[in-house]
């Protein structure tokens with residue numbers, strides 16, 4: 080173990096160059112758009128320093144001042160103070176005491192590379208591939224909290240455990256399971272009222288020990304030979320997320336149908352069954368936007384094929400579904416069946432597109448197809464090829480692609496079983512001139528990039544829809560993410576909330592867990608509760624495993640079916656708001672489904688709160704998370720709130736006992752907000768809302784807006800605004816409609832108010848529910864009490 084030390088420094092070319100006997104370093108101030116970030120980059124002298132970034136582009140250096148005490152300063156970013164010997168730095172509340180480098184040596188000298196893949200694998204995985212690894216020691220503070228790190232088990236605050244970035248197909252999500260499918264070396268620290276972020280731009284296995292081994296320190300470690308850290312300023316956690324996503328990239332606007340409700344199953348095994356499911360939805364008047372085909376649609380698990388027996392007429396199937404307003408999505412795994420005469424394999428082999436072993440043989444193994452080979456998505460020409468292959472699906476009327484097993488998962492390699500906790504390719508495998516170990520975490524990312532770009536190329540007027548299980552920082556540019564194989568456990572319903580919230584805080588906005596649970600068996604109550612919670616997942620899909628009890632909405636009888644129908648219809652009523660949030664996400668990186676701490680970072684009551692969350696800034700959702708639950712406690716932060724259903728008003732901060740009936744979900748609206756809603760349709764069409772109903776929660780000033788467009792494609796959209804004032808006696812509402820599309824109905828609904836005395840555009844008052852409806856067709860309304 081060496082401490083990294085520097086003996087001299089020099090500032091030139093907008094860069095502070097650090098020099099030591101064994102190490103070199105570079106400190107830069109980089110910018111992209113309006114965002115500035117410090118980059119602290121250290122490497123061993125013997126290594127090549129030309130390290131690029133797999134996920135960031137277009138960052139340019141800016142000049143900065145370096146003072147004698149080695150503080151680096153520039154406008155618009157917090158100052159960075161460096162120490163040279165041992166190397167460390169202080170920045171915002173973050174104090175990095177030292178950087179350690181371990182285990183320098185030469186690869187392969189011992190001869191292990193000649194024995195077997197798995198010995199080589201262990202050798203590499205022990206942190207030895209190029210003979211290096213580095214650890215940054217951070218001084219810990221009791222009051223600090225941590226968020227981010229992508230998809231994780233556990234609760235909201237990630238402090239107190241050790242988290243590894245190594246994409247893994249782990250189908251059993253024990254409370255302490257780690258890692259899972261995603262790798263996000265991004266962390267938000269929150270101390271008091273200040274937040275900061277660090278992004279470690281390393282694709283090797285990285286480990287974040289957050290005051291776990293020792294209370295007084297945290298350690299950020301990489302198995303790779305370089306340490307490339309980006310410091311991302313707050314001061315609010317929202318600003319950290321905005322800046323971070325400006326660097327690694329943001330999601331583009333999904334097609335509206337992707338925000339509808341989806342039904343999946345492993346598997347709808349034949350054409351007629353998939354159709355039958357959709358018909359059942361229509362018969363029962365439950366909205367539905369897509370039916371998903373899992374691996375059994377394929378011929379012998381060969382991607383880019385349909386089984387001639389079970390799916391003889393795929394374009395007839397997709398057309399018949401489309402007629403019902405239902406899209407078809409197919410799963411695509413990366414494992415390509417190694418079979419003579421199978422075109423995908425033949426082409427890939429001829430071009431040497433598949434991953435090789437360290438002995439430079441085509442690496443084969445077993446996943447669903449057996450034997451199987453794996454495309455090397457780190458190479459642009461392989462991505463291009465893979466993308467082009469998707470023409471096949473589009474020509475058969477497939478609307479979206481579901482990428483699974485892309486950690487990548489491997490059951491065996493060269494006939495041998497990988498270690499139980501690491502069922503993937505050997506780290507010694509070759510991808511271009513790199514070891515798999517270096518780019519393992521990028522496998523899903525590269526596959527989704529290939530898929531997204533392929534879909535876009537073939538259908539440039541459509542918005543690609545890709546769902547992925549694995550991913551790396553920045554995956555949101557290419558795909559939605561679902562959280563893999565959960566179980567039909569109440570614990571997993573509850574655990575999905577902090578898991579998705581931390582994904583959101585890691586820049587991944589369009590996320591969801593399998594509603595009803597994938598493994599084990601759901602029951603009616605669980606499915607009803609989960610569907611209500613799922614109505615707030617940015618991605619809403621019911622999915623279950625092969626050996627699980629069926630869990631379509633109707634299977635548990637009429638009582639539960641009606642609660643589930645209500646939840647799904649509610650989702651469709653809320654689409655104008657959700658779509659507007661999606662539009663905000665594209666501009667800011669902020670997720671629709673949001674931890675309370677993002678909206679109330681100064682409130683210690685919410686910094687670890689995991690079982691309630693925000694939808695945008697204005698809706699607070701407090702689901703039931705346990706069987707038989709009749710009440711729960713909901714925390715309403717500082718401010719005025721209104722019960723979305725009853726209209727009753729509350730003043731926060733308050734812990735409110737809340738009833739949890741099955742046919743709805745506790746929901747509170749921030750006073751002064753106006754939420755655009757519509758009426759539930761059987762499926763989505765475009766995102767111009769013929770029926771637009773504003774849910775207004777009264778306050779002296781009222782404001783809301785709605786983003787509308789075709790719901791698909793790249794024509795410009797329009798933001799229309801509702802503004803209002805209310806002084807206790809008179810309410811005035813003005814609607815500025817910019818969308819220019821015909822509307823059948825524009826109204827505002829105001830709950831919890833007395834019968835008005837007069838005004839104009841008053842449509843209806845219901846004394847029973849104390850609900851007032853005003854007509855906004857003319858653009859304005861006035862109400863007097």
Ligand code: MIG
Pocket residue numbers: 344345373374410483484548563564597622623624
């Ligand atoms: O080894 O394609 O997480 O959603 O249904 C299981 C079959 C492979 C795992 C995915 C799951 C999917 C299943 N897949």
